[in-house]
Amino acid sequence: MTNSNHSYTMQNNILMRGTMAEARTYASTTKGAKKSYHQQEKEGGKVMKKLINLLLTGVFLVASLSVAFVSHAQEGKMMVLNPLGTPPPIPRVPMAPRLDSLTGKTVYIVDTQFPGTKQFLEEMQKLLSQKYPNVNWVLRDKRGSYFDDDPKLWAEIKEKGHAAVMAIGH
């Protein structure tokens, strides 16, 4: 949805009101008697100015009517407030550098302990060992449930491992 154009419409309305007031003031001062040539020339200039102003007034009248028409068309439309809260900015966590190769490395497969998934992890270890026999695939259970932290396991992996697979749920 586009942002509000409410403020632009208000600015237009203020401009219109100011110009119309000027035109009304000027029109009330133009009535008068015969004048000299110089005066006539001068006043001819003034007449030209009057005509130009009248023309401009006419243009603005048309414009105002258009705005009024648009405003009428805007009836039945409303502005509302956005119900969303404020999400926080997200500090990036750079990814750890990857290994050039897994050959000769120790990779921990961590079972996050979602119920009923142990079989899947065991088969994963078997298949990885079969396809990549030069990698040491170590299957370990994380402590507790899938909600629980296991700092001891993370410390062991940091000390003895080169990479980890975290699996799985549902």
Added chain:
Amino acid sequence: MPTAPVITFAFEDVVKGFALNKGMPNQRFVFTPHPIANIPAPTCREYLSGNDPVTRKPIIQEIVAALTGPLTEEEKKTGVIERPVPPRLIGPDTEEKLQGLFYSNGWTDGIPIVLPTEERVRAMLKGTSHRPDEMVGKMQASSVREFWSYTVEKVAVNAVMAGAKPEHFPVILAIASAGIPSLMTSTTSFARMVVVNGPIRDKIGMNAGIGALGPFNEANAVIGRAWTLLSKNLGNAGSPGSVYMGTHGNNLNYNNICFPEKEQSLPQGWKPFHVQKGFKPEESVVSVFSGHYLIYGDALANSRCSPPLEQCQYSELIKFMIQDFNSVGPYRTVKATMLLDPTTAKRIKEVEGFGSKEQLEQWFKDNIFMPVWEYWVTYPKDFQAAKAGTEPFASWLKLPPETIVPIKKYNPPKPYEVPGTVLKNPISIIVVGGETLPVWYVGNFDYITSSSVDKWK
């Protein structure tokens, strides 16, 4: 440490959104078919030998690729991911189109809302003395999700949407200030409950009588509804498939079982719930609970209640209902909340002799025991000891699994040996209803927290 997270493809949107929230938008996930729980070994192998359903590349190959190969420039990025600030105003547009916009953006509960014009929100803000730009609190969809924060004005916007009036606003602010979303990420489709105590109940015309939990009262309805809307919009708790994963959803979330306790009908000696939690009787308070379901109970159609009915112990009937309650998911935490009609409470007090809610709560804790199968699930080390011949556990191994053993379910003698919490107060009792029948509801709800309504007037 290079890590390859492996997850079933049903959670693709969830985990990618989660990784973004944690600052790792380029995490190298590997996806498997779904589900993989409780499937036989040959099927596990078949899945693992096949392709990642998202990338269509072999799963085993994707695991290795996730761990090897140089990082891309995008993956190396540091700094902060800025989120666009939502514009304060939306429009101008017609009512019909705005209703459609709010719905398609996921900002509603599916029911048409009251559009939050500036005029309506200004009117709502008159229901509190707090400034519109004052922070009310923050909320997260689950314990591992990001917190979203919100102001008084933002809560007012959602209160207007729910159809609330300014006099309801302090109650809604109190709920918002508790910081507990009514919707949770979990696949188990949690429900919530909010109980209102204190003078505010009558002041704003809440209903604690006939139909208190039903669709009959404006204040009960809109306050409960507002909690769902503000949880979705201010707590980011309600996007199905990404933040909300409840596989069924829970119908109770429409109103979050919002009702006032019928304090005027409490038996003598039975305290209002908020007083049990340390508030003064004259304080107005909201208390929020979390669970999944309510089950109806009565004595009149209960097969456990033999004639003569006048000898039927309602407390025994309730006990039978909650003795089979068990935790949901892997956490071993048992809890129960009961909503007693005042006629039920009166009988339990006057005929059965429970002079206070606390006495009844303690009685449940002392008189509900575990079947032996539940004991082994809760204390697996004792199960191992039983198999090794240690008594009394070894003798229990010979018992049929449903045999009750002398271990209190709601007040066990020691902490669980599996994840979970032994609650100090696992049982909550609320009195509500129109006194047309001695009935009750029991549910697996536990009390989370209470907030002052008076603070937000």
